[in-house]
Amino acid sequence: MIEIKNNWELTVRKALSEYAVSLGICNESFTSTRIMMQTPPKPEMGDFAIPFFPFSKIFRKAPHLIASEVKNIIEGLKNRPKGTISADGPYLNIKTDLVDAAKKLWEKIDIETLAYGRNRSMNGQKIMIEFSCPNTNKPLHLGHLRNNIIGESTAEILKANGADVQKVNLINDRGVHICKSMLAYMQFGNERTPRSENKKSDHFVGDFYVKYNDWAINQPDAEKEAQKLLVKWENGDKKTIDLWSKMNTWAVDGIFETYQTTGISFDKLYYESETYMLGKDLVLQGLENGIFTKEKDGSVWIDLSEIGLDKKILLRSDGTSLYITQDLGTAVSRHEDWPFNKQIYVVASEQQYHFKVLFYILKKLGFSWADNLFHLSYGMVNLPDGKMKSREGTVVDADDLLKTLAKMAKREIIQKNREDDVEDLTLTSSSIALAALNYYLLQVNPTKDMIFNPAESISFNGNTGPYLQYMGARITSMLKKYELVEKENSSPSEFNPSLLDLQDEHALLKQIMLFPETVELAGKELNPTIIAGYLYDLSRMYSRYYHDHRILDAGADKLIYARVVLSKMVLQILKNAYILLGIPFLESM
Template identity: 40%
Template structure:
């Protein structure tokens, strides 16, 4: 709605400018509308600096000329100038009715479009290692990647949500070696431990023992060589341990509400990467070092030399990433590919994309790394190899316990099952929102109690606002009539109503910008603003107790529109909107 209003005004303005200044050229000049700082200045304002720059005239004079030349319309009540700004006052009742109608008409589809329906992209995220359970850092990746995929899909793009599970390599062999040496016949079931946590304990055990016996690392390397030659015993233990981990991952993904369209395994891709490297060697693009390792010189790309295969013939991360990337583009005919990976791997992706370019793959510039910074708990940074990381499932358990305590404190007579249900929704909302609200280039210190607050910049605050709106609507006896209300009969539209409607009208533009910039934080910040605008509206103006029937219906309709926007926006971030808190 806001974009339509802006485009309509821009068309009107261009026609007028062509009449007033026939010799001027306004190609490339945009006419962005802003919200004035004070309500009495109008509902929207046009800064006239860009126009004045083209005409070589003072912006104050341009604003005055335009205010006098423009005429009211069915939606615009009046124009006025204030310094270099052209202020626009709309017919508020009509404007709000149009906003509410647009939201009501599209419902759950409000904010989405199909302009990019011919485009196909892949978003790869999560990509855990099968030597440990997922921790808070993985959760940020899962939540962030899923939100980006949802935002891209909201613009009509066909999005393939992919997960490349790193199930081979030296880190995996460390767990296998430790289990072979000290695990005997122990299993997750016998130990009463979730499969991924069970395997993670052997990874920690290896690191601890390797500090005392450095030769263990050489044994792990030897085990990797056996694995790559297809040794039956090594492969059998590896498959068994991987199965335990993957079962644990499925539980974690289910709790987080994360799903994938395609799951790749490194063990199925590294050989393709090897073949590509050997072909490049034969073509003279890379070379063999004296020790037998295959290396490529990327100094022409501003990077260092990079080993592609070790001297013993085993592959490394870049080998499988090379094979995986080629397979992705061949298999899905992608227009673009995104990797959601922590900023610690920035250099790795610079190398990967430069390598693709050097090897002659035309899609090298269609590859994008979406980096994000680390996440910490108040206790400090987590380290899996030292056993100091916080497992995702343990964190969810902790959050659900705290949320349940809050729910029971607010509703002492609530049934246990209902309290548990609400606690899960609130806990997950708190976790996800905190992880997407912060810009990707900033480190997060995740404080569970702060994240669960029903006040401030939190997920539960937005969820609570939604639940409040739904409570008002349940109490409204004319809700069905209200959502179809075209226009209030009489009365002045208050500033709080107009501010809320203007915020709701911006939703499609915000979703589009968040998708274009692959920045869920843009949407998260917007939802906080909408929740704040609704709470200001709710506290300032009566809804159910409005004196006039038409006024009550109009405010109920605005409340319903708010609930729709909050629900839609939270869904894009992977967060449920509860009817009751």
């Protein structure tokens, strides 16, 4: 599509300069003015539209005159791209001839299959992306699910653009909050284990965190005791460390079970218990270099007035590290581990201040790559009936939610009497649940807060994951049928794209050709929502086409085959886009 576009752009430019010469206007006065290639409001108007407003001043002509003159000039050209043009008011509308392009497109998709849409726009770039970053005192919740899928999807999109991507996860396995669940276990645990209680291990740990909070209400010393336990941990007290590592293993194992069922994975794990000491040296160095200042009590600070902020503490008066100290350290050590061109932090928008400061400090410390750190900030996820609040117990547990969605999907399959058509009922239901969840989360721009409506997400109607999945399943089913028929007929056909002359077919071909550009844009913008929108448009277009026009009994063999090829291409794009969005492909559902 890009080639076609560029070709037309060149042609229009040529026509414009010819026009300029005839008017006695210097060529250079408008070469800097960009020719805009836009999409007309209605498909029947054409594939591209070029407005001539910007040239109006230079040519001292009304835009509609320029449009019609350009049209005339182009039509007089010997060497012009195939297609028809019309001047509609101030616009030049171009209807391309997709026959050649469609043929090439099919050859390309047929060969590349899953690689179609992938491009080299980010070749040679090493991009590290950090996401999820769970605490090991409780299971994942809905907010994590948004974080996870934004991270995973963005990583896939970057890879599709040719980048070398490393997905990392920093596990927050240390600190007072961890000690709290340990404290509760020491008192109420009685050597119970997830296995003895037959409970998912992270939930088992999470229960003790809840227990701590219940207990702490009537226990004024609770906080203090937790602090004491932390000191013991930091001093390497054997019993404490043993319990810590036992409970952490439970928590982490459970959390990774959730990753597994939701299709989330990482290339490298960092543990806060190992990294929390990093960064202190950096701060001391900065102090020596005069970037930071030391207070009388021994604490170290940075003045942020340069970026319009207050000052920020970097080391406590007792010399110990803080969260930001640690993040300084991990950033540096990560760059040493794997010298990235860019690092993306997928972290909730609450922490915008933190990252602003973090990046600024790293820059101050002289790391030039600090300019290539990016906070991919996302908004909160709320429920239709209000906010998620941990204090009020309205947090939506990730595993529970997935289970609920899967149950809803299963019920639907059974209700539709499709139990026998589906290979594995449980697997299929959970795949549908995943599609519902991931698509719903990605269809909203990351920057925005959003409301997650479980019932709406799992619906098979409308702009949902299951709807998209259904398109894939339906095309697959149809193509299977075609294969059977084809074997009987065994009349080898050649793809003849000129038979695809319906408006809907033209639009579909165009949409298919747009996929690589869409992947590139989503990568550039670090925004999976762009893919989601594209995928939904494609599905809706095909859905209508499929409804209005027969494919397998379209009449002539050649026409059938042409439409089958079109369907095959759509299916391939669906599959490729599914991967980018974490939507499982199902042959039947």
